[in-house]
Amino acid sequence: MTTMSDTGAVTTREAAVLGGEHGDLLATLGQTRFFLRFTARDLSDEQAAGRPTVSALCLGGLIKHVATVEEQWLEFVRTGPEALSQDPDQRDADFRLGPDETLDGALARYDQVAQRTDDFLRTRPDLDADQPLPVAPWFPPGERWSARKVMLHVIAETAHHAGHADVIRESIDGAKTMG
Numbered sequence: 405m406t407t408m409s410d411t412g413a414v415t416t417r418e419a420a421v422l423g424g425e426h427g428d429l430l431a432t433l434g435q436t437r438f439f440l441r442f443t444a445r446d447l448s449d450e451q452a453a454g455r456p457t458v459s460a461l462c463l464g465g466l467i468k469h470v471a472t473v474e475e476q477w478l479e480f481v482r483t484g485p486e487a488l489s490q491d492p493d494q495r496d497a498d499f500r501l502g503p504d505e506t507l508d509g510a511l512a513r514y515d516q517v518a519q520r521t522d523d524f525l526r527t528r529p530d531l532d533a534d535q536p537l538p539v540a541p542w543f544p545p546g547e548r549w550s551a552r553k554v555m556l557h558v559i560a561e562t563a564h565h566a567g568h569a570d571v572i573r574e575s576i577d578g579a580k581t582m583g
Contacts, residue, residue: 429555430525436562437518440470443569443581444507452510453501456575463572464501464510466565471514472498474558478521481551485538525555 444452444463452464472490479487501510531552537543549557570581 425531426525430522433559436559436566439581440562440566440569443573447507449506451576452507457572461499461568461572462501463569464507465499466569467510467514469498470562470565471517473561474521475517477554477558478524480535481554484535488538
């Protein structure tokens with residue numbers, strides 16, 4: 405039986421016990437989540453909400469955004485393209501850590517989303533089952549994504565934003581995720 409780390413993500417060792425493609429996906433997703441979370445270590449809420457670069461991005465907002473995206477894609481696998489619709493104002497708010505929000509709160513929500521995704525992936529026997537993508541200029545018309553492709557996309561999205569977070573963190577206090 406697999407157990408969870410203190411962040412709610414499956415560890416590499418635990419994913420190896422699960423084995424196969426499911427274990428590999430869980431381990432890789434767990435690693436990318438770790439790097440994103442690690443970038444926010446020891447920061448105050450003010451630092452996590454700050455925008456130390458010319459970008460509008462902040463660490464707390466990136467964590468909120470990645471949690472929302474992961475949650476939406478998991479729902480897409482379950483229910484279809486309607487799960488990917490989002491109010492543009494909410495999307496913008498997901499990139500900010502608001503005055504009534506905390507870094508700990510954003511991390512706790514991310515842990516809950518990670519737990520649901522990991523539980524779903526652990527118990528989903530068929531990664532080939534697919535859904536049609538919604539009509540959008542960034543998706544090829546008529547394309548369908550399998551649960552596997554969705555998980556690969558979530559991994560890529562998380563890794564992409566972990567890189568953004570690393571640059572932001574270095575701008576705050578010089579700390580690096582690696583190196």
